Amino acid sequence: MQTFLDLLSVLILISAFILTATKRINSYIKAFQLQSFLLFLATFTLGIYNFTTKGFLDIFILSIIIFVLKVIYIPRLLHNTYNRVAYKVEKDFFINIPSSILICAALVILTYYSLYSLDGALNIHIKFNLVNSLSVVLIGLFFMISRKKAIGQIVGFLVLENGMFTTAMLSAQGMPIIVDLGILVDLLTAVMIMGMLVFKINESFDSINIERLRNLRG
Known part of the structure; x- marks a missing residue:
């Protein structure tokens, strides 16, 4: 099981690089959906393991909620937002794609050396998964x-949150389910609010470029 979880953590990190390498807004959503599905597989695997060895169902139930919310519902909300705005391809970046990929690679290397330089009781699998998941957090923040x-920034926030969830699942084998549910409810609320803000920005400026918000200054 541990080897499979290690593989999933690598694939989750790769999905973050795929996101960084694309400029189509629809591809942002698909990359997030793929990453969320990989997170679901990791959580589902841990849930099955916990149920068969300890008789606990909390992580298994959480995996089903993640599938419904992150793999199906939130991508559908994002697709609805995508279909209602004019811009389908992001052509203008604060940092171009080749430079972004190099920066993301540097973030992974920095995370690797930061964690592996620490002395402690963490085993090799936990350190390996921490490097991957914390790198996803940093890449999500950088993508934002x-x-x-605005849609790209929403997806960056969601990827950041996926990285935090992956850290909790693969390094600490989860948190109390009430905490997980609270985080997921907050996440859903944030996505709905940000989606409405995208509509308002698009209606007001006929664009979802956040630089247009500078026009609101008096």
Whole structure:
């Protein structure tokens, strides 16, 4: 099981690079959906393991909620937003794609050396998964600040949250389910609010470029 989880953590990190390498807004959503499905597989695997060895169902139930919310519902909300705005391809970035990929690779290397330089009781699998998941957090944060379109920033926030969830699942084998559910409810609320803001920005400026918000200053 551990080897499969290690593989999933690598694939989750690769999906973050795929996201960074694309400029089509629809591809942003698909990359997030793929990453969320990989997170579901990791959580589902841990859920089955916990149920068969300890008799606990909490992580298994959480995996089903992740599938419904992150793999199906939130991507559908994002697709609805995508279909109602004019811009389908992001052509103007704060940082271009080749430079972004190099920066993301540097973030992974920095995370690797930061964690592996620490002395402690963490085993090799936990350190390996921490490198991958914390790198996803940093890449999600970087993606938010490197994109000008509001939908791209929403997806960056979601990827950041996926990285945090992956850290909790693969390194600590989850949190209390009430905490997980609270985070997911907050996430859904945030996505709905941000989606409405995208509509308002698009209606007001006929664009979802956040730089247009500077026009609101008096």
